[in-house]
Amino acid sequence: MGRKIAVVLDENGQTSTFYESSVIKVYTKEKEEWKVISETSLSDNKMTGTKLIRESIKNIVEYLNECRVIVAKEVSGIPHTVLDMAGFKIFEVEGEPEELLDPVLEILEQGEVEKTSSVNxxxxxxxxxxxxxxxxxxxxxxxxxxxxxxxxxxxxxxxxxxxxxxxxxxxxxxxxxxxxxxxxxxxxxxxxxxxxxxxxxxxxxxxxxxxxx
Structure with missing residues (x-):
């Protein structure tokens, strides 16, 4: 199984913020097709109050397990802090998963190539x-x-x-x-x-x- 990418989505299947989203879906690419391998609803998350927001994001980190790439319309404040400390690569992109997952994967793979190359x-x-x-x-x-x-x-x-x-x-x-x-x-x-x-x-x-x- 390839790299896993989590995407924060609203009810219309568009990338969203943690405060407005309804679901997080985890995708992986098998051959040439992106498939959803897990998802969790955020509809019941009460993203209000510093403590509750922090706990909600920590629960999301635990749910995502080894997945450390996340895509959302915007990631700010406490969600950004918690995800950054957990080692996530964070992408802020507007659109549907079908149109953004390949570009995100390309950036990730290019970054790994540059990291292991002699390019400074x-x-x-x-x-x-x-x-x-x-x-x-x-x-x-x-x-x-x-x-x-x-x-x-x-x-x-x-x-x-x-x-x-x-x-x-x-x-x-x-x-x-x-x-x-x-x-x-x-x-x-x-x-x-x-x-x-x-x-x-x-x-x-x-x-x-x-x-x-």
Whole structure:
């Protein structure tokens, strides 16, 4: 049996968050087909209160057993902390399992090849790097996640956003992280988004002035 990948799904079969999901299905690829080998309902999970959330995620970790890859629409807060400490590779992807499992598996396998090769991926910075303009920083999430598949957009950006003083941060990515807008609003930051002809996004994150809402 091949690698196992757990997917957090809503009632419509789309990836979801732990707070909105109804089921976790564990998939494995047999020959050229992905098959569900186990699933557990989350409908009765009461994901409210720090203690109950932590206990719920720990129960999920125990249920998943040796499976240490999980895919969800978004993984934040306590779920992210517990899963990360348990050694999970976390992928934040929107869509149906049929369309996302092969790309996730490809990233995982590529990461293992690079880990055992002579390629030095330490040149790819996980955190934003300073630019010549004072207070300006840059990060290419596409390169970071290609080099280090276990790194999520939150893992690469949130520590910097929450703990550093900066004027603006330029982010290059293939999609807009679903958590970004609400988190930036909470941090009183704004963003400008542009997309080039190849579909790549450039996000400029900046600190709002006192006059901005």
């Amino acid at each position: 991926d330490n040149d790819i910075k996980v955190e934003p790097i300073p630019l010549n303009k004072e207070g300006s920083y840059y990060i290419n999430l596409k390169e970071v996640q290609k080099s280090k598949p276990g790194i999520t957009s939150k893992g690469a950006l949130l520590p910097f956003l929450r703990n550093n003083t900066f004027y603006e941060l330029e982010v290059i990515c293939s999609h807009i992280p679903p958590w970004m807008e609400s988190e930036l609003k909470r941090l009183h930051m704004g963003l400008d988004i542009t997309q080039n002809s190849s579909g790549e996004y450039k996000i400029i994150i900046y600190r709002k002035t006192c006059n901005e809402n």
